[in-house]
Amino acid sequence: MNKSVVIIEATSFNKLIDFDEIWNYRSLLFQFAKRDVSLRYKQAAMGIAWAILQPLLPAIIFAIVFGKFMKVPSDGQPYLLFVFTGMVMWNFFSQVLLRAGNSLTANANLITKVYFPRIVIPLASTGAVLFDLLVSFVLLVALMFFYNIYPTWRLLFLPLVILLAFISAAGLSFWFSALNVKYRDFMYALPFIVQVWLYATPVVYSSTLVPQQWHILFSLNPAVGLVESARWAILGESGLTAMAFTASITMGILFFVSGLWYFQRMERSFADVI
Amino acid sequence: MNKPVIDVQQISKRYEISRQQNASSYRTLQETLLSLPRNLFKKKESTSEFWALQEINFSVSQGERIGIIGRNGAGKSTLLKILSRITAPTRGRIELRGRVASLLEVGTGFHPELTGRENIFMNGSLMGMNKREILSKFDEIVDFAEVEKFIDTPVKRYSSGMYVRLAFAVAAHLEPEILLVDEVLAVGDAQFQKKCLGKMGDVAQHSGRTILFVSHSMAAIENLCNRCVLLAKGRLVIEGETSVVLRQYTQTAQAAQPIGDRNDRKGDGRVRINSFSMKSVEGEIVSTAQSGKEITFQFEINNVTNSALTGVLVAFGLNNLNGVRIAHFNSDLCGMSIDAIPPGACRIKLSLPAIPLIAGRYTLTTFISIKGVVADWVQDAVAIDIDEGDFFGTGRTYSATDGQFYIPHAIEIADSENHDWI
Numbered sequence: 001m002n003k004s005v006v007i008i009e010a011t012s013f014n015k016l017i018d019f020d021e022i023w024n025y026r027s028l029l030f031q032f033a034k035r036d037v038s039l040r041y042k043q044a045a046m047g048i049a050w051a052i053l054q055p056l057l058p059a060i061i062f063a064i065v066f067g068k069f070m071k072v073p074s075d076g077q078p079y080l081l082f083v084f085t086g087m088v089m090w091n092f093f094s095q096v097l098l099r100a101g102n103s104l105t106a107n108a109n110l111i112t113k114v115y116f117p118r119i120v121i122p123l124a125s126t127g128a129v130l131f132d133l134l135v136s137f138v139l140l141v142a143l144m145f146f147y148n149i150y151p152t153w154r155l156l157f158l159p160l161v162i163l164l165a166f167i168s169a170a171g172l173s174f175w176f177s178a179l180n181v182k183y184r185d186f187m188y189a190l191p192f193i194v195q196v197w198l199y200a201t202p203v204v205y206s207s208t209l210v211p212q213q214w215h216i217l218f219s220l221n222p223a224v225g226l227v228e229s230a231r232w233a234i235l236g237e238s239g240l241t242a243m244a245f246t247a248s249i250t251m252g253i254l255f256f257v258s259g260l261w262y263f264q265r266m267e268r269s270f271a272d273v274i
Numbered sequence: 275m276n277k278p279v280i281d282v283q284q285i286s287k288r289y290e291i292s293r294q295q296n297a298s299s300y301r302t303l304q305e306t307l308l309s310l311p312r313n314l315f316k317k318k319e320s321t322s323e324f325w326a327l328q329e330i331n332f333s334v335s336q337g338e339r340i341g342i343i344g345r346n347g348a349g350k351s352t353l354l355k356i357l358s359r360i361t362a363p364t365r366g367r368i369e370l371r372g373r374v375a376s377l378l379e380v381g382t383g384f385h386p387e388l389t390g391r392e393n394i395f396m397n398g399s400l401m402g403m404n405k406r407e408i409l410s411k412f413d414e415i416v417d418f419a420e421v422e423k424f425i426d427t428p429v430k431r432y433s434s435g436m437y438v439r440l441a442f443a444v445a446a447h448l449e450p451e452i453l454l455v456d457e458v459l460a461v462g463d464a465q466f467q468k469k470c471l472g473k474m475g476d477v478a479q480h481s482g483r484t485i486l487f488v489s490h491s492m493a494a495i496e497n498l499c500n501r502c503v504l505l506a507k508g509r510l511v512i513e514g515e516t517s518v519v520l521r522q523y524t525q526t527a528q529a530a531q532p533i534g535d536r537n538d539r540k541g542d543g544r545v546r547i548n549s550f551s552m553k554s555v556e557g558e559i560v561s562t563a564q565s566g567k568e569i570t571f572q573f574e575i576n577n578v579t580n581s582a583l584t585g586v587l588v589a590f591g592l593n594n595l596n597g598v599r600i601a602h603f604n605s606d607l608c609g610m611s612i613d614a615i616p617p618g619a620c621r622i623k624l625s626l627p628a629i630p631l632i633a634g635r636y637t638l639t640t641f642i643s644i645k646g647v648v649a650d651w652v653q654d655a656v657a658i659d660i661d662e663g664d665f666f667g668t669g670r671t672y673s674a675t676d677g678q679f680y681i682p683h684a685i686e687i688a689d690s691e692n693h694d695w696i
Binding site: 111 | 306355358365369371392395396399400
C-alpha cells in the first residue's frame with residue numbers, strides 16, 4: 001500500500017518545521033513567489049526596472065544629502081556606492097517585513113478555504129523579494145565598474161550573505177505575519193517600525209560612527225549584520241568587529257528559530273481568527 | 275483487511291466567543307496589553323463557548339460517495355474544514371487514508387490578474403499537484419472547461435460561467451483518493467452542473483475514489499451519494515442510506531415552524547399568508563389527510579394595503595420529501611379566476627376532491643402574485659401528512675415501491691374484435 005495516512009488530532013505540535021510537507025508543496029511555494037513577482041510588475045509600464053529604482057532613488061537622495069552636504073564618512077568608499085550597497089540589503093530586509101508581514105492576511109481567502117502548509121506564504125513572499133535583491137545586484141555591479149572598484153576574494157562569500165539575509169528576514173516575516181493575523185495593529189505599526197529601523201541600521205552612515213562600547217548592543221539588530229556583511233563581501237571593508245558581527249548573525253538565527261516556533265504554535269488557529 | 279478511508283472518531287469543535295470581542299473578531303494589541311494586569315488577578319476571561327460539532331463519529335469506505343446534509347449552522351462546513359485540515363478539532367481524531375483534495379468554493383485561489391493558464395498552475399499546486407502532474411492533465415482540463423480560446427487571457431475578463439468551469443475542471447482532474455466538495459454546484463448553469471455531477475459520479479465509480487459531498491441541494495445529493503450523514507446543531511442525527519436520511523431531513527427541516535413566522539419568503543408583502551389549517555369534508559380541522567378522501571387546505575391571508583387588489587394569481591406546488599415538485603395547482607389552471615382580494619383579512623381555500631397521493635409526508639409551496647408582481651412566495655410553506663386511505667374503494671392500496679400516485683382506472687377483457695362494447 002502506498003497510501004499515506006493523515007492523522008488529524010486536536011494537538012499535533014511535533015516538529016518545528018515539517019520539511020517533508022514543504023517539499024511536497026514546493027510547487028505551490030514556487031507558484032506563490034512567481035505570482036508575487038509577476039503581479040507586482042504586470043501592469044507597471046516600467047516593469048522590472050522598479051526593482052532597481054526602489055533602492056536606487058533613495059540611495060541617490062541619501063548620497064546628495066548625507067554624502068555631499070553633510071559629508072558623512074563612508075569607510076573610504078564613494079558615498080553613492082557605499083549607501084547603495086547598504087540600501088540594496090536594507091530594501092530587501094524592509095520589503096520582506098512589509099510584504100511578508102501582510103502576506104497571511106492578504107491571502108485570508110485561501111487560508112480559510114484550502115489546506116496547505118501555511119508557512120509557504122511568508123516563505124514565498126520572502127522569496128519574491130529575494131528576486132528583487134538579485135536584480136538590484138546587477139546594478140550594483142554596474143556601479144562598481146563605474147567607480148573602478150573591483151571585488152576581492154571576499155565576493156565568494158556573497159551567496160552566504162544572501163542566505164543569511166534570507167534566514168533573518170524570513171524569521172522576522174514568520175513573527176510579523178503570524179502576529180498580524182491576531183493583532184491587526186501591526187498593519188499600521190509596520191511602516192513606522194520600518195522607518196525607525198532604517199536609522200538603527202548603518203545604511204546612510206558607517207558603523208564606525210557608533211561608539212565602540214555600544215557596538216554589541218547596536219549589533220543585536222540583525223539588519224546590521226546584513227548590511228555590514230554585504231559591504232564586507234562586495235566592497236571589502238566593514239566597520240564592524242568580528243564580535244559584533246557574530247552577535248548580529250546569532251540574533252538573525254534566533255529570530256528564525258523563534259519565528260518558526262511562534263508560527264507553528266499559531267498556525268492551526270489562523271483559519272478561525274483571520 | 276480493508277480499513278475505512280475516512281475514519282472520524284469523536285470529533286468535537288469548540289469556538290470561543292469572547293465578550294470583549296463583540297465588535298470585531300480579532301483583538302487589538304492595545305486591548306491585550308490593557309487586559310494583561312487584569313488577567314493576572316482574574317483567572318478566566320468571560321468567554322462564552324460554542325460547540326460547532328460534538329462527538330461526531332462515522333467512517334467511509336473506499337469508493338463510497340457520502341453526502342453531508344443539515345440546515346445552516348448544523349456544522350457541515352466546520353466538519354469539512356476539519357477534514358480538509360483548514361482548522362483543527364478541539365477533541366477527537368480523524369484518520370484519512372489517501373491523498374485528500376478539497377473543493378470548497380469555486381474559484382478559491384484564482385487571481386483575476388493572472389491568465390487562465392497561470393491560474394491552472396496556481397490552483398493545481400494549491401491542491402498539492404506538482405508541475406509534472408498539472409502538465410500531463412493540462413489539455414484535458416482546458417478541454418473540459420471549454421476555454422481553449424481564452425487560456426492566455428486574464429481571468430478577470432472571463433464570464434462567470436467560464437470562471438466556474440475552469441475552477442471545477444482543475445479540481446475534477448486532480449485525481450485525489452479522497453475528494454471533499456462543498457456547495458460547488460450552487461453556481462454555474464444547469465448543463466454544467468450536470469456535467470460536474472456526472473464527472474464526480476464517474477470518478478467515484480470507475481476509479482474507486484471516495485467523495486464526501488456537502489450540499490443543500492437534496493437533488494444533487496440524491497443523484498450523487500449512496501450514503502448520507504445528517505447533522506443538526508453540531509450533532510450527528512442519523513447516518514445511512516441516502517433516501518432514508520433525506521426523508522428524515524425533510525421532516526426535521528420542517529421543524530413545525532408556523533407559516534406566519536417564516537422569514538425566508540419572497541415578494542413585496544402586499545398580501546401575506548398568516549396561518550394554515552386542513553379541513554376534512556365534514557368541516558373539522560384535521561392534522562392529517564387520507565388518500566382518496568376530500569380535503570380542503572385553508573390559508574388565512576392578510577391584505578395590508580387599503581384597497582382591494584385585482585389581477586390575483588394563487589398557485590401551489592406540491593413537493594415530495596426528496597424535494598421534487600410532483601404537482602402544481604393554480605387559479606388559472608382550474609379556471610377559478612379570483613376577482614379581488616379585499617383589504618384586511620380573508621381566506622384562500624384549495625380543495626382536492628380525492629387525494630391521489632400515496633401515504634407519506636409532502637410539502638406545499640405557496641405563491642400569490644398581483645398583476646404579475648410576486649406578493650408572497652414561501653418554499654415548502656407547510657407540511658402535509660397523508661395517511662393510507664382507501665382510494666379505489668376496494669380496500670386495497672399500494673406502497674411507494676409500486677408507485678407514487680393513485681390514478682382511477684378500469685381494466686376489462688373484451689370478447690373479440692368484432693363485438694362492439696355495449
